[in-house]
Amino acid sequence: MPGERGTPPPLPPSLTLAGGASFYLAVGGLVLYGVVWAVGLNGWRVAKTRYGRAWAPSRLAALPPASVPGVTIIRPLCGLDSNLYNTLETVMQLEYPRYEVIFAFQDAGDEAIAVAQLLIKNYAHVDARIVINPAKVGVNPKVNNLMQPFAEAKYDLLWVIDSTVAVTDGTLGRMVDAWLGGGDVERTAEAGYTPPARGDVGLVHQVPIAVVYTSSWGSLIEQAFLNGNHAKMYLSINDVAVDSCVVGKSNMYSRANIAGLRTPSPSLRAAPDPPSGLAGFGPFMAEDNMIAMTLWRAGLKHAMTGDVALDFIGALSVRQYIDRRARWIRVRKVMVLPATLVEPFTESLLGSLVGSWALHRLFGLPQAAVFGASVLAWFLVDNSVRRNLSTNARHIGPQTSFATFAVAWAARELLALPVWLYAMVGSTVVWRGHRYRILASGEAKRVD
Structure with a gap:
């Protein structure tokens, strides 16, 4: 039995090989989550002070x-x-x-x-x-x-x-x-x-x-x-x-x-x-x-x-939106690959998932509650940004209602990771009716 003479007591979970790896992953995830939030909140500050x-x-x-x-x-x-x-x-x-x-x-x-x-x-x-x-x-x-x-x-x-x-x-x-x-x-x-x-x-x-x-x-x-x-x-x-x-x-x-x-x-x-x-x-x-x-x-x-x-x-269809986003992800991945690889973690769902798991692993906070609070905070910050930027646009275009923005924002967040995965596995894009391959140099070569 554990604790008897000659039998070492079990290691705490954090000191086992698997536990140690998850601990360091959680620290890294929390740092990444904090950096993304710091960048986002700084953007919100600029929108509020400069454009509001x-x-x-x-x-x-x-x-x-x-x-x-x-x-x-x-x-x-x-x-x-x-x-x-x-x-x-x-x-x-x-x-x-x-x-x-x-x-x-x-x-x-x-x-x-x-x-x-x-x-x-x-x-x-x-x-x-x-x-x-x-x-x-x-x-x-x-x-x-x-x-x-x-x-x-x-x-x-x-x-x-x-x-x-x-x-x-x-x-x-x-x-x-x-x-x-x-x-x-x-x-x-x-x-x-x-x-x-x-x-x-x-x-x-x-x-x-x-x-x-x-x-x-x-x-x-x-x-x-x-x-x-x-x-x-x-x-x-x-x-x-x-x-x-x-x-x-x-x-x-x-x-x-x-x-x-x-x-x-x-x-x-x-x-x-x-x-x-x-x-x-x-x-x-x-x-x-x-x-x-x-x-x-x-x-x-x-x-x-x-x-x-x-x-x-x-007017864009959802398919046209997906193709548009995928096109520019494929361009960015050959121009700024490190930033493109990190990009999914700057989105609300995956970023909040990483952050909530890290806070649960390190401090025992309830993961589901932290995840929900994080996504909600993400949405409120984005809504505040768009409202402040619209100060400069009220006399030119119609304003989207809060409810419409909320539904469109949720759809965008749900699509973000699938669109990124789809974009990362391809290298051709359709642009102005023609098909191009994006080369490693960032140049485009017409292939149709």
């Missing part, structure tokens, strides 16, 4: 045109996107004294040309024009679309906005404020303007939030994701600024800086005369992330304003 109020107009809005840097706004267009006239119209109504607008097309027969022509007619006082150029420098249609506008832009400052994105009237002035670091009026004069150098701000962007007019379950789930967990993490990562984290819905940068970038494409660098500048990003599907990352590594900081990029989401 209206912002005053930029000081630049009242200056004469000759006293501010000129900005070229480029809208790359292809087809009739959802709510197209209204989204494009927002850049014709900006409170900024010196800018031009270029509507960029690749096809002279594009249906959206008529929309751009109508806008130019209705806002004849705005310096705006249409550029059509079918040339292609890579598989990325957005890069192809931007080549001619980059060459023809009047100004060094370029603000590229996706066709589905609307902006508020004071956004441009506040972006230029952020670009200039908030100070030095002398530097605002075009005569004294120089492209940013290492240590300066070299990219200004906004957090994207989804606006849904035509409600479908796919679009509502996408909206719950973008306006909740995605926005929370996006704001937090950019707040601590340990690395580049940029979505290309609304980005401002310097043409001179882009022109000086060496292509990150291994296949292009192996060519006898590799392209530099924008053309060097043509092989990448996620050109926005690659440009931002290359600028970051060149020592140019990224900045954000208290504005949002209002992304009008058309």
Whole structure:
């Protein structure tokens, strides 16, 4: 019997081989759970303090045109996107004294040309024009679309906005404020303007939030994701600024800086005369992330304003939502594999499961109760984030009700892990009607 002479007493469960392993797993799980919550709560703090109020107009809005840097706004267009006239119209109504607008097309027969022509007619006082150029420098249609506008832009400052994105009237002035670091009026004069150098701000962007007019379950789930967990993490990562984290819905940068970038494409660098500048990003599907990352590594900081990029989401089926999320997971896994492997633990269900098990293993807390409380807290934080971000969007799009958001959020969380698993076992994506394979370098190769 245990305890008799010559028979050692049994070890406590925590000191057995299995018990010791589970103890250290629980410690690691609790640390991971704590880090994810810290990042999420920081994103919630940023949403509440920076976006939960209206912002005053930029000081630049009242200056004469000759006293501010000129900005070229480029809208790359292809087809009739959802709510197209209204989204494009927002850049014709900006409170900024010196800018031009270029509507960029690749096809002279594009249906959206008529929309751009109508806008130019209705806002004849705005310096705006249409550029059509079918040339292609890579598989990325957005890069192809931007080549001619980059060459023809009047100004060094370029603000590229996706066709589905609307902006508020004071956004441009506040972006230029952020670009200039908030100070030095002398530097605002075009005569004294120089492209940013290492240590300066070299990219200004906004957090994207989804606006849904035509409600479908796919679009509502996408909206719950973008306006909740995605926005929370996006704001937090950019707040601590340990690395580049940029979505290309609304980005401002310097043409001179882009022109000086060496292509990150291994296949292009192996060519006898590799392209530099924008053309060097043509092989990448996620050109926005690659440009931002290359600028970051060149020592140019990224900045954000208290504005949002209002992304009008058309009607999506649940299957279309799944394909959309899987596509970008497959892109990310070859670009930032460690972050993509950790991604499921930043979601409410798996993260709460790990956290509740760790707290039960280490402190004996009831696992089911801790799990339920964690998921509920996760939902409340995401709902608060989307409400604060919507402060900047109330006069542009309809507001989703609390009940609708709750159902869409729950559906998104239930789908998160299955979508991630589905994405991780494949390497091909369908993008704009064509099939591509994502290579280890992050480049896309058309396979259809």
